[in-house]
Amino acid sequence: METEIKEFRCSVCGIKSQHTIVTKIQAKGAPDMDLRPPEPHRSTMEYWVMECPECGYCNGSIETPLDTDKSYLDGREYKTLGGLETGNPLVSKFVRKALVCLKNRDYAEAIQSYLYGAWVCDDAEDTETAKECRTEALSIMDNSTVIDDDNFYLLRADLLRRNGQFEKVISDYGERFFKVPLMLLASQYQVKLAGKKDDSVHKMSEIPSVKYE
Numbered sequence: 001m002e003t004e005i006k007e008f009r010c011s012v013c014g015i016k017s018q019h020t021i022v023t024k025i026q027a028k029g030a031p032d033m034d035l036r037p038p039e040p041h042r043s044t045m046e047y048w049v050m051e052c053p054e055c056g057y058c059n060g061s062i063e064t065p066l067d068t069d070k071s072y073l074d075g076r077e078y079k080t081l082g083g084l085e086t087g088n089p090l091v092s093k094f095v096r097k098a099l100v101c102l103k104n105r106d107y108a109e110a111i112q113s114y115l116y117g118a119w120v121c122d123d124a125e126d127t128e129t130a131k132e133c134r135t136e137a138l139s140i141m142d143n144s145t146v147i148d149d150d151n152f153y154l155l156r157a158d159l160l161r162r163n164g165q166f167e168k169v170i171s172d173y174g175e176r177f178f179k180v181p182l183m184l185l186a187s188q189y190q191v192k193l194a195g196k197k198d199d200s201v202h203k204m205s206e207i208p209s210v211k212y213e
Helices: 070-074 089-103 107-123 127-142 150-162 166-173 181-195
Strands: 002-009 016-024
Touching: 089 107, 089 127, 107 127, 107 150, 127 150, 150 166, 150 181, 166 181
Parallel strands: none
Antiparallel strands: 002 016
């Protein structure tokens, strides 16, 4: 893995600050069922979100414009993470990024940001906050058109299962057809895991007939 320190100007307050970005990385192996990448990529999450040290703006890049009044960053929702409680600084950044993405109507990225927060919680063995992050991601899916995308609909199965909603996985995906063979196999495997009431993390390589080098 190679990283580089670069200077970015915050699109909200205009202050410049330095941030570390990943410039080169090689990952080999199977991702998790929710597509969390294998090592060493999976351990670089601290570089996936920036926070302006001046105004607290969080996004993948602080140069991305904020599509709302900048006073939002001083408001209760942003300051309190929308009611989600965590003492983990990286989780807080991802949640704030998710809230910003919602304001920017970038629902797909908001879902991913909550998912990244869940991954950080998984590593810290904070199951309750991980569940809250996944619940928020599911809420966005159920209230936006992004769910029409098969990739996100398949991700939804893993979010539901990891949150212990086994019957929902079985009812929604038991007879669900996906045109892409790998997606169909993944969906069927999610149903199988749900039938066992298994809410743990699993890799794509565990799916029968799926191979990763």
